[in-house]
Amino acid sequence: MRITFVLPTVSMAGGIRVVGIYARELMDMGHTVCIVSPPPRTLSFRQKFRSWRKGDGWPKKQAELRSHLDGGRFDHHILDVWRPVNDADVPDADVVVATWWETAEWVDALSSRKGAKVYFIQHHEVFSYLPIERCQATYRLPMHKIVIAHWLKQIMETEYDDKVVDLVPNSVDKSQFFAPLRGKQETPTVGLLYSSASFKGVDTSFAALRHVRKKIPSLRIVCFGSEYPRSELPLPVGTEFILSPPQDEIRDIYARCDVWVTASTSEGFNLPAMEAMACRTPVVATRIGWPEEAVKTGWNGVLVEVDDVSRLADGVEWVLSQSEEDWKVLSSNAHATVCSSSWEASAAMFEQALRNACRRAARNEIGGNCAV
Known part of the structure; x- marks a missing residue:
């Protein structure tokens, strides 16, 4: 499959890390993966000064920012300025995956050539610092939903009346996170x-x-x-x-x-x-x-x-x-x-969820089109 992930500005956030893991795993399976994201928003001097006064430091330039995609072998297209992703930014593909409420709005507006439309949901974004009604509206868009936890699946079913939701739980990289048998520390x-x-x-x-x-x-x-x-x-x-x-x-x-x-x-x-x-x-x-x-x-x-x-x-x-x-x-x-979980197993479930989205798009149950 040809798969595109549409991300917000990339960072060291855990959600970005999870997308990067799936992108790598899907490439290892033989799929073609593209990632598209905007750079950070341009801040005024006043906004930069406010950040400094709050103790967050002077905002860094794009080249100085770190993200979980750094050093990867990704086909990662970063827009020249912050703006909504549109058709010209996204290759024609079999699947296009939104990863955040704002990117869901962008993906919904893409043409069907960009692939079956999928919404990868890692949280229920209904926080006071966000436009809650817009966020809620994205969960009602005609996309195939993939969630990472049982409670999110229940929310999609009960609050948004979507009964066709794939649950793909996160995992842990055991080559990175491990420890030998040990006792308690000398100091609690x-x-x-x-x-x-x-x-x-x-x-x-x-x-x-x-x-x-x-x-x-x-x-x-x-x-x-x-x-x-x-x-x-x-x-x-x-x-x-x-x-x-x-x-x-x-x-x-x-x-x-x-x-x-x-x-x-x-x-x-x-x-x-x-x-x-x-x-x-x-x-x-x-x-x-x-x-x-x-x-x-x-x-x-x-x-x-x-x-x-x-x-x-x-x-x-x-x-x-x-x-x-x-x-x-x-x-x-x-x-x-x-110990029984693995990113390889989760990635296989994620791949199957993308194929489910393709079948649903072919039946016009969700937005987009798919050649697979």
């Missing part, structure tokens, strides 16, 4: 991902860890992220922070933690939780995204309700208080939770 250590996005619940995680420190004063906190910590979301005292660590070093961060904590209030999937488990680290998480399906309290970690600082703290303390042997059982169970 908890890890988490830093993000200023409110739905990531990092403020809740920090509040819980401050509670834990009252009982375990020696607690070490390790976190990494792709942005500098902001003044409105400061790190707990003594936290070790790693800015944008190389991908092959992230497993070492997971592997030197006794517990990984995530307190998201909304999450499409939550790959870091899965990666932490691949590195034999138990997870304490809120009942959101993939952790809701995979974390079993007392077996591979602890699952708590959203915004429950007290229970989150209790969960972290419980994992840290386990004996060496009991912690090793938790660690082994965490690893077992993800």
